[in-house]
Amino acid sequence: MINQYYTSMLSEKDVIFEIFQYAQEKAKIVGAENIYDFSLGNPSVPAPASVNDTIIKNVRELDALSLHGYSPGMGVPEARAAIAESLNAKYGCHYKAENIFMAIGAAGALAHAFRAVNNPGDTVLTFAPCFSEYKPYTAGASLKLSIVPADTDSFQINFAAFEEMLTPAVTSVLINSPNNPSGIVYSTETIERLAAILNAKSEEFGHPIYLISDEPYRDIVFTGTDSPYIANYYKNTLTCYSFSKSLSLPGERIGYLAVNPDCEGAADIIAICPQISRTIGQNGPASLMQRTIIDVCGDTSDLSVYEENKKILYDALISYGYSCVEPGGTFYMFPRSLEPDSYAFCEKAREKNLILVPGDIFGCPGHFRIAYCVPTERIRKALPVFKELAEEYLK
């Protein structure tokens, strides 16, 4: 009989995708140029030329059998080594190839991290606002997900609520900085305080609390933002990374799990990753992409447009009377909605063909997300619409 759990998921709306589909349909009626679609976090700048050049070079020069052949369960050794080196050079860590597990994007890395350092029934603690997919990700690993309410003044960590919710049932803590949807980057102060609490509580509880750090936006950080490399501050850190945003390759499904070499059980955690793959039908990213990453893992797309978009949009919104914590990175912004019900607010925006995502689905009502990974021209054209919307509320 058809699976009941997955069938029940069909009735939980995938709000972001429905909004995106609405925008696509509406565009057919009123013309794409009249729809201001800020619903999806799809990179708007192409992959750097080095990616396509390397793909072509690999296809031309490598032996077809090894290029397209099975890669080892952990991933292509040279890709793992290149990533370790790149991290060490950039952040002064001491990863070796054997600390890196090649994964099918950040989603694949998280699927392994959740299963590696937790057992069914354990609790994972994360912080609002957070990516809506964390719920199915943890549910699929038979874990409970608890969400610490947001500190809406800063979108750093609400430590009072966190310490209250950090019970012995919590086996890992999940963070996402730079953050989707707020665009906020956790400061060194935040990470140091988080690490101190996790160390103290690990000792008190008599078991390690692992920090699972979801970092697909790590390379999209704006000028002047304090952006610590998290694993350097807490030894029991599993870093989940994807090249989706930094290299504009979301469809190629390539990323990795980096286990801090000083992590408790570091070798065992990596060792069981291929076992996890066997139970969830994964066998690593496409070999052609793994071989390409060897050469390009230190590169990025031209990410400057996101900072430019942020500046134009943020300055304008503030001048129109919106209230917003200024993003330090990503391509998201998370202002307060101009009425408490963010669904109603987004509905009103939608009447003006301005497509926004209500904050409730990120565990943070009273806000809305703008994905400003669009051509700058589109931002400029949308400003009068944001202004008009504000005037209706604030007149």
Next chain:
Amino acid sequence: MINQYYTSMLSEKDVIFEIFQYAQEKAKIVGAENIYDFSLGNPSVPAPASVNDTIIKNVRELDALSLHGYSPGMGVPEARAAIAESLNAKYGCHYKAENIFMAIGAAGALAHAFRAVNNPGDTVLTFAPCFSEYKPYTAGASLKLSIVPADTDSFQINFAAFEEMLTPAVTSVLINSPNNPSGIVYSTETIERLAAILNAKSEEFGHPIYLISDEPYRDIVFTGTDSPYIANYYKNTLTCYSFSKSLSLPGERIGYLAVNPDCEGAADIIAICPQISRTIGQNGPASLMQRTIIDVCGDTSDLSVYEENKKILYDALISYGYSCVEPGGTFYMFPRSLEPDSYAFCEKAREKNLILVPGDIFGCPGHFRIAYCVPTERIRKALPVFKELAEEYLK
């Protein structure tokens, strides 16, 4: 705390991989030319030129943002349509694009199939000899796997044992034809009889019994072998396919799940596949590979070497006194071991640098697997060693 279940999997030996590693190590000592390694099912013929040509064309001609961008949860629509068309042309079916779900190889397709048409605790019935990975695949979906003993005279289905084991707890039946490890292809007669039993029992039990057909070797069938397209014989069939073997692309992790349009709940089964993906960290195969498959899904590598290898090896083994059911496809052969303990037999072969895999790990003791996807020259060179081994037992 580190996951106990996955840690326990580490102590279950991955026998095939250990054997392969032994062969690699031994090759360093005695020289690769003196090791006859028949352990791994890795294609030995390169991908057809059309694959690399299409990759290069796509990289050069397609817009980078759409080429490398997110693909829909179901897969790239044009790839789904091309696969449906190709199946219809080849087998006279009537798939539409919406019956096809793009998956990360056959493993990804099976991961979705198992979760789609079963609920946790249900029983999946399969047939010995069978692929050793079916155990973790079903365990990961919280399913019980029951294995029907082999009919070792033909490696078709042991129907007496099957009918006894087909209880109301069975919600799906898993078959793999052409078969790894036996190389046998289920005949039209076998499939018709299987379908008749499944239809009768579905009615008796009051619930559909789904047939999950794992077909990565479907395109490697030898001249004269009766090779029915299984979904044409039983409507509740989910076909899991991979381009790994037919196009020699095992590392690129691309395949699909095709749901028979007449299948009970066909639309729902496909609809929940992306929901399943959300819980197991998958988001479809690499977009570049999906776009490449649009053009090459009807092609194959030059697969004739496998038939040539089969003929040489099979004829020689029979002449040396081995007993073996002649394969109808794949690049595997599954003779009887010359002593009942297949581990002891393979150990004795190993002393002669002949690397074979014991049948026990496929649920079929007293046999051994030869993966003859190697250059024909290697087969010829190994023949005297097979002969010498037989002589020791049969003198």
